[in-house]
Amino acid sequence: MKKIIRILIAKPGLDGHDRGAKYVARALKDAGYEVIYTGIRQTPEAIVKTAIQEDVDFIGLSLLSGAHNELFPKVVRLLHEQQADDIIVLGGGVIPDADIPQLKASGIETIFTPGTPISDVIQFIEANRERVSR
Amino acid sequence: MIDLAEKVLKGDVRAIARAISWIENNRPEKEHLIDALFPHCGNAQVWGITGPPGAGKSTLLDKIIEIERRKQKKIAVIAVDPSSPFSGGAILGDRLRMQSHATDEGVFIRSMASRGHLGGVAQATSGAIKVLDAAGFDLIAIETIGVGQTEIEVVGLSDIVLLVLVPGLGDEIQAMKAGVMEIGDIFIVNKKDRDGALKLKAEIEYVLGIQFADYPEKMKPIVMTVASMNEGIEELLTVTDDYFLKISNDGSLQDKRKTYLKSEIRQIFMQKVSAHVNHKYKFENRLDEWVDEVYQKKKRPYSLINEKINLFLRECNWL
Numbered sequence: 001m002k003k004i005i006r007i008l009i010a011k012p013g014l015d016g017h018d019r020g021a022k023y024v025a026r027a028l029k030d031a032g033y034e035v036i037y038t039g040i041r042q043t044p045e046a047i048v049k050t051a052i053q054e055d056v057d058f059i060g061l062s063l064l065s066g067a068h069n070e071l072f073p074k075v076v077r078l079l080h081e082q083q084a085d086d087i088i089v090l091g092g093g094v095i096p097d098a099d100i101p102q103l104k105a106s107g108i109e110t111i112f113t114p115g116t117p118i119s120d121v122i123q124f125i126e127a128n129r130e131r132v133s134r
Numbered sequence: 135m136i137d138l139a140e141k142v143l144k145g146d147v148r149a150i151a152r153a154i155s156w157i158e159n160n161r162p163e164k165e166h167l168i169d170a171l172f173p174h175c176g177n178a179q180v181w182g183i184t185g186p187p188g189a190g191k192s193t194l195l196d197k198i199i200e201i202e203r204r205k206q207k208k209i210a211v212i213a214v215d216p217s218s219p220f221s222g223g224a225i226l227g228d229r230l231r232m233q234s235h236a237t238d239e240g241v242f243i244r245s246m247a248s249r250g251h252l253g254g255v256a257q258a259t260s261g262a263i264k265v266l267d268a269a270g271f272d273l274i275a276i277e278t279i280g281v282g283q284t285e286i287e288v289v290g291l292s293d294i295v296l297l298v299l300v301p302g303l304g305d306e307i308q309a310m311k312a313g314v315m316e317i318g319d320i321f322i323v324n325k326k327d328r329d330g331a332l333k334l335k336a337e338i339e340y341v342l343g344i345q346f347a348d349y350p351e352k353m354k355p356i357v358m359t360v361a362s363m364n365e366g367i368e369e370l371l372t373v374t375d376d377y378f379l380k381i382s383n384d385g386s387l388q389d390k391r392k393t394y395l396k397s398e399i400r401q402i403f404m405q406k407v408s409a410h411v412n413h414k415y416k417f418e419n420r421l422d423e424w425v426d427e428v429y430q431k432k433k434r435p436y437s438l439i440n441e442k443i444n445l446f447l448r449e450c451n452w453l
Binding site for chain 2: 052082
């Protein structure tokens with residue numbers, strides 16, 4: 001039997017625009033994944049603790065307030081401190097193209113900007129299935 | 135593997151989370167894991183929180199955690215939500231209402247999808263309880279999926295069942311009387327600030343009054359709360375403590391746990407027997423042939439089945 005992949009969809013930062021996160025959560029459910037949704041305004045600390053307790057394979061961060069350069073890498077850093085580097089982090093939201101290389105360098109594996117078809121997200125997850133089948 | 139069990143016993147959060155995943159994914163190592171942990175189980179109180187969707191189970195639990203944490207208790211929550219029967223996926227959103235405890239080291243919250251299991255909990259719930267119990271949590275709360283009439287497996291799993299009801303469900307409460315009304319040890323009328331709360335309480339009293347007419351001392355407590363406003367929670371916890379003390383002292387807690395263990399061992403034994411039969415007797419291969427015979431009305435179903443069972447038992451030297 002194929003392992004059921006677990007994904008945390010979390011919104012760090014202070015914006016309350018959760019439509020995108022909810023859309024992605026729902027679409028990933030329909031794609032057969034178990035999606036843990038924590039709601040808006042989560043600290044990086046809360047996100048990392050949640051990810052560990054839920055033993056997720058991926059964390060999807062959604063942020064539309066512009067604080068991504070600060071908060072996304074902080075999640076990766078905290079995961080590293082908890083020896084939880086095996087959790088794959090991806091980001092989404094209004095992220096300027098210019099910021100993407102730097103975010104990737106800090107350990108965010110991929111960034112999905114507005115207009116990305118959900119099939120791209122699913123493709124990314126499936127491409128990494130082997131890595132998370134532990 | 136033994137390593138993982140040792141880490142769980144030390145309360146290592148990653149190990150606890152991973153152990154629950156192993157059980158959920160039915161990994162072969164799960165049996166050794168549970169056997170390694172089992173001698174350390176039995177110290178936690180297990181509460182089942184159940185009730186219809188939207189009754190306020192998660193919010194109530196959030197407030198319960200808040201108060202019990204002041205008593206330095208370590209608390210674990212297993213929040214069960216349904217898996218989609220179509221995609222197999224799930225949105226697990228119960229912890230949304232408990233996220234204020236996300237960074238508290240003394241609280242562990244795990245969302246669990248039902249993965250096709252009926253009964254209001256998941257197949258893995260009882261194994262996950264053992265992991266959390268062995269890891270040293272004082273209180274383990276199981277939040278079921280929103281229940282109707284048959285999602286009552288939580289009764290076996292837990293020491294105490296809190297049944298959360300709300301006014302405004304109308305006839306649905308009437309319909310639930312047969313199933314769900316029988317499973318609560320403590321009844322909670324949540325959202326008591328809403329119209330119809332007193333009427334609901336009276337209805338519950340009426341139903342329970344008939345049920346316990348001959349044993350009024352067994353009458354179950356009803357507590358009124360507004361979970362979102364933190365009203366009535368302290369009272370609820372007093373009632374719960376009293377109830378737990380009572381069942382600990384009169385032996386019914388021990389009986390209940392033993393009864394559940396019996397049902398668990400029976401179920402696992404039967405599953406394994408059936409797996410062995412499948413494997414050794416190549417049951418699935420033979421089945422097609424049998425179906426053809428019955429379908430074409432060459433044989434009648436019970437005659438065929440009894441004949442095959444007799445042959446099977448003879449092959450096993452049981453006859």
